Amino acid sequence: MSGTxxxxxxxxxxxxxxxxxxxxTAEAGGVSLIREAGRRLLRNPAAIVGAAIILLxxxxxxxxxxxxxxxxxxxxxxxTKELTVDSIPGATAGHPLGSDPLxxxxxxxxxxGARQTLFVGVLATLIGLLLGVLLGAIAGAxxxxxxxxxxxxxxxxxxxxxxxxxxxxxxxxxxSTQWTVIIAVAVVNVPxxxxxxxxxxxxxxxxxxxxxxxxxxxxxxxxxxxxxxxxSLTAVIVQATLTFAVAILDAAALSFLGLGDPDINRAxxxxxxxxxxxxxxxxxxxxxYFPACAIILVALGFTLLGxxxxxxxxxxxxx
Amino acid sequence: MVRVIARRLIQLVVTLIALMTLVFxxxxxxxxxxxxxxxxxxxTPQTRELLxxxxxxxxxxxxxxxxxxxxxxxxxxxxxxxxxxxxxxxISRSFPATIELAxxxxxxxxxxxxxxxYLAARHRGxxxxxxxxxxxxxxxxxxxxxLGYLLKDWLTQDVHVFPPSGRxxxxxxxxxxxxxxVLDGLLTRELDxxxxxxxxxxxxxFTLATIPLAIIxxxxxxxxxxxLDEDYIRTADAKGLRNATVRKRHVLRNALLPVVTTIGLxxxxxxxxxxxxxxxxxxxxxxxxxxxxxxxxxDYPVLQALILLAAVVFIVVNLLVDLSYAIIDPRVxxx
Numbered sequence: 001m002s003g004t005x006x007x008x009x010x011x012x013x014x015x016x017x018x019x020x021x022x023x024x025t026a027e028a029g030g031v032s033l034i035r036e037a038g039r040r041l042l043r044n045p046a047a048i049v050g051a052a053i054i055l056l057x058x059x060x061x062x063x064x065x066x067x068x069x070x071x072x073x074x075x076x077x078x079x080t081k082e083l084t085v086d087s088i089p090g091a092t093a094g095h096p097l098g099s100d101p102l103x104x105x106x107x108x109x110x111x112x113g114a115r116q117t118l119f120v121g122v123l124a125t126l127i128g129l130l131l132g133v134l135l136g137a138i139a140g141a142x143x144x145x146x147x148x149x150x151x152x153x154x155x156x157x158x159x160x161x162x163x164x165x166x167x168x169x170x171x172x173x174x175x176s177t178q179w180t181v182i183i184a185v186a187v188v189n190v191p192x193x194x195x196x197x198x199x200x201x202x203x204x205x206x207x208x209x210x211x212x213x214x215x216x217x218x219x220x221x222x223x224x225x226x227x228x229x230x231x232s233l234t235a236v237i238v239q240a241t242l243t244f245a246v247a248i249l250d251a252a253a254l255s256f257l258g259l260g261d262p263d264i265n266r267a268x269x270x271x272x273x274x275x276x277x278x279x280x281x282x283x284x285x286x287x288x289y290f291p292a293c294a295i296i297l298v299a300l301g302f303t304l305l306g307x308x309x310x311x312x313x314x315x316x317x318x319x
Numbered sequence: 320m321v322r323v324i325a326r327r328l329i330q331l332v333v334t335l336i337a338l339m340t341l342v343f344x345x346x347x348x349x350x351x352x353x354x355x356x357x358x359x360x361x362x363t364p365q366t367r368e369l370l371x372x373x374x375x376x377x378x379x380x381x382x383x384x385x386x387x388x389x390x391x392x393x394x395x396x397x398x399x400x401x402x403x404x405x406x407x408x409x410i411s412r413s414f415p416a417t418i419e420l421a422x423x424x425x426x427x428x429x430x431x432x433x434x435x436x437y438l439a440a441r442h443r444g445x446x447x448x449x450x451x452x453x454x455x456x457x458x459x460x461x462x463x464x465x466l467g468y469l470l471k472d473w474l475t476q477d478v479h480v481f482p483p484s485g486r487x488x489x490x491x492x493x494x495x496x497x498x499x500x501v502l503d504g505l506l507t508r509e510l511d512x513x514x515x516x517x518x519x520x521x522x523x524x525f526t527l528a529t530i531p532l533a534i535i536x537x538x539x540x541x542x543x544x545x546x547l548d549e550d551y552i553r554t555a556d557a558k559g560l561r562n563a564t565v566r567k568r569h570v571l572r573n574a575l576l577p578v579v580t581t582i583g584l585x586x587x588x589x590x591x592x593x594x595x596x597x598x599x600x601x602x603x604x605x606x607x608x609x610x611x612x613x614x615x616x617x618d619y620p621v622l623q624a625l626i627l628l629a630a631v632v633f634i635v636v637n638l639l640v641d642l643s644y645a646i647i648d649p650r651v652x653x654x
């Protein structure tokens with residue numbers, strides 16, 4: 001492989017793992033594999049469970065206004081008047097999960113939380129994916145010193161454990177907002193996607209369909225865009241599915257460290273767990289239990305689906 | 320072998336220089352630079368001016384950069400903005416706490432992870448295997464700080480089994496030798512101090528071990544399953560070797576190779592997890608230091624040094640793992 005053996009030791013293994021994964025999916029390539037993988041996926045109960053969890057989560061997120069009993073930011077006098085230092089009202093009529101520390105309807109906040117959590121997870125994943133794919137595609141398609149430079153940058157980023165890198169990025173911004181969190185979590189994933197795509201492009205450069213296209217005189221730009229990129233996408237999609245789970249966990253961790261979104265109206269599960277859930281754990285642990293269970297369930301769903309997809313696409317499992 | 324190590328060490332230095340360069344320029348590209356971040360927006364022009372001069376920000380960027388690199392090489396990271404002490408002092412004081420915690424966690428993760436993964440693979444598809452798969456999946460999906468609070472709530476409030484926070488009971492009169500409290504107790508024959516420190520270590524170590532444990536179990540299981548499929552295992556069985564021999568010499572030895580790599584990579588998860596775990600248990604190590612350096616106004620000199628330290632630890636551990644490969648896998652030595 002060209003361009004390796006350069007500056008960093010660091011996660012030579014992290015790197016090798018990504019490259020291995022890509023090579024495996026890339027060499028398999030092609031439509032029949034995807035169809036076959038799809039069939040295998042449908043037979044895998046883990047994939048079905050994962051997909052069902054994700055679907056449920058999506059439905060709640062999309063239809064939050066219909067599902068939620070109330071407005072998530074409204075403070076209810078009947079709830080606020082019962083708030084004291086060491087008690088937060090539990091379930092009452094009209095408020096099935098009781099109150100949050102500011103007298104807002106907790107059930108509604110949980111429901112809208114699906115929306116905000118989806119927003120953070122999807123954006124963090126997508127931004128990481130787009131930047132990573134772009135860098136990886138450039139590195140793989142252009143080669144030469146551009147490739148070396150891009151890969152060296154990803155090496156440096158992989159030298160820090162991912163959550164620490166995210167903490168560093170947020171800390172370097174002088175003030176946190178929802179966007180610093182999203183971008184920090186996204187940037188952490190850029191090197192992974194970049195390596196993934198580059199590896200896949202390199203593996204394909206010598207493959208029969210690309211050679212055939214080149215022999216037919218197809219322009220380089222078209223070879224990259226029409227032949228190489230689409231074939232790399234399966235690996236990217238699998239990685240994105242797994243990344244989503246990590247993204248919402250990282251966002252929750254940042255909230256817990258006090259680096260999260262400072263907007264007190266924002267109903268996002270990581271924020272609800274990491275700030276109020278933890279602060280009032282002894283007063284009303286439900287404030288932590290509900291968002292924590294929601295996060296675990298969603299992360300589990302994406303991990304199950306992502307791993308089943310990876311397994312289904314792995315030609316080693318081909319029968 | 321020596322050449323491999325030398326090459327890797329050179330790579331390490333280059334990566335670190337690149338990392339520091341990025342951090343350096345990033346800090347200076349902030350709107351207002353570190354000065355505003357340090358003083359806040361209400362500082363008077365005079366104080367700003369003083370601080371700028373004191374930190375040397377009035378000089379050309381290349382001069383600043385050169386001096387910065389020189390300082391890093393000589394181990395001079397400046398003084399903490401929060402406390403005014405030298406950064407190296409602040410860090411070396413917190414260092415043993417985190418290392419003690421991380422070592423305990425990795426012992427738990429390896430000590431439980433490999434046997435559990437192996438058992439799950441041997442009982443593939445049965446209850447034990449399925450239960451293990453589900454538990455490990457939840458283990459990698461749970462926010463570990465939440466798990467920390469759960470454990471703390473159950474085992475220190477509901478049932479008073481473990482102490483809720485800190486590294487050792489205050490007022491125990493233990494002698495501080497190395498900063499590693501368990502070790503100190505053994506060195507000075509204050510065995511009660513060692514026991515007390517160990518007792519404090521249990522919950523934080525288990526919390527921190529969660530993710531590495533789940534991952535080691537999964538990798539061990541997958542790896543053992545792969546190896547069990549190999550022809551040489553069938554051959555060994557067919558030769559009539561005793562079951563225990565096959566397991567020890569053929570299955571485990573081969574299956575553990577990928578696990579070793581994973582253990583190296585998990586140091587990363589440990590460093591990041593320590594930040595969360597230490598906050599839950601008020602541990603007072605490097606993780607606490609990171610949190611404090613961020614939340615009480617950004618303490619950039621400390622942060623810079625911590626980032627560098629984290630990268631060094633991560634890279635060095637992975638280098639050691641690679642070298643250990645040569646010892647446990649003769650095939651690598653040949654290459």
